[in-house]
Amino acid sequence: MSFFRKKRLFIILIGIIVLVALVGFSIRDRVNLTTAEQFVSDVIGVAQNVISTPVKYVAGIFENIDDIRNTYEENQILRERLAQYKGLIYEVQEIKDENEELRALLDKEDSIRSYNPIHATVTARSPERWIEQLTINKGKSDGVKVNMAVITAEGMIGKVQSVAPATSTVQLLTGFDEFNRISATVSREGGKGIFGLIESYDKETNSLLFKIIEDSDQDIEEGELVVSSGMGGVFPAGLPIGTVKEVVPDQYGLTRTALVEPAANMYEINHVVVVERLLGQDDEDEAEGEEE
CATH class of the missing domain: 1.20.5 (Single alpha-helices involved in coiled-coils or other helix-helix interfaces)
Known part of the structure; x- marks a missing residue:
């Protein structure tokens, strides 16, 4: 019994020694690995x-x-x-x-x-009356009155047709008829102008009709500038209206009418100036018949 116990201890000891040897062999630095x-x-x-x-x-x-x-x-x-x-x-x-x-x-x-400019902005245009009238954001409280001239940087576009406290309606030149007239003249440097009336707008020729009322032998040439004369007492003088395209006599040859192309673009209008004439206000009522 004692012999077998000693033999078991010996085997265990040998196993521990072999295990330690194997562990030491496996953890050492080696170049070649075993199979x-x-x-x-x-x-x-x-x-x-x-x-x-x-x-x-x-x-x-x-x-x-x-x-x-x-x-x-x-x-x-x-x-x-x-x-x-x-x-x-x-x-x-x-x-x-x-x-x-x-x-x-x-x-x-x-x-x-010599005049008081009232700056305004276009706020509305009716599609049905696009070339006839527009609405601006200045009215009676801003000093705007009926029949005042309205211009852009290019020239006159029309006149004030009606006035409300804060807005106004502008009648465009392209919407003028026989009931709307503007006293005008052909502008000439160093010479006498030729006076007449802008009476209406002709849609067939897209022109303002400038009826010459002065008995003059002077010929009007194409391209000459037509401006307001100021003779009506409401519109100031010198506001560009348009340029002459053609002059046609009536059927009897007694009067002449010039076809005038408007100076301002009537389709694209954003900002305008309402011109208040400072002089001659006392004559305004008398002149309304001529300027309308």
């Missing part, structure tokens, strides 16, 4: 490669999806900023055009120093 170690290493490497390849592929798909999502979001942001940029460009251009128009109107004040 068993090589087999185990290869099996583990192949298994890792088999497992990691699909894992990397799936991870790559998710990364690509994230990249696509990020690219889409960045694209949306860039589109919004591009739209804002285009909007700013249009806004700047509109402000630039409006600024040029207002500057041109301010320059007109020098040519009408």
Whole structure:
């Protein structure tokens, strides 16, 4: 019994020594691996490669999806900023055009120093009467009165037809008929002007009809400027009305009528000046018959 116990202890001791030797052998720095170690290493490497390849592929798909999502979001942001940029460009251009128009109107004040200019903005135009009348944002409380001349930087566009406390309706020259007349003259430097009346607008020729009332042998030439004469007492003198296109006599050859192209663009009107004549206000009522 004692012999078998000693033999068991001896075997255990030998096993411990072999185990320690194997552990020490396996952890030391070696260049060459044993066959068993090589087999185990290869099996583990192949298994890792088999497992990691699909894992990397799936991870790559998710990364690509994230990249696509990020690219889409960045694209949306860039589109919004591009739209804002285009909007700013249009806004700047509109402000630039409006600024040029207002500057041109301010320059007109020098040519009408004897009169009070009332600056106004067009607020409405009826599609049915687009070339006949418009509405502005100045009225009786601003000093606007019926029959006052209305101009743009290019020239006269019409007269005030009716007045409310805060707004006014402007009758355009293109809406004039036989009941609307303007005392006018052909402007000539260093010479005598030829007087007449702007009586109506002819839609067939797109021209204002300037009836010459002065008995004069002077010929009117194409391109000459027709301006307000100021003789009516309401409109100031010197406001550009238009240029002569053609002169036609009546069927009896007794009178002459000039076809006048309006100086101002009647279709694109944004800002206007209502001209209040400071002199001759006492004669206004007497002159209304002539200027209307």
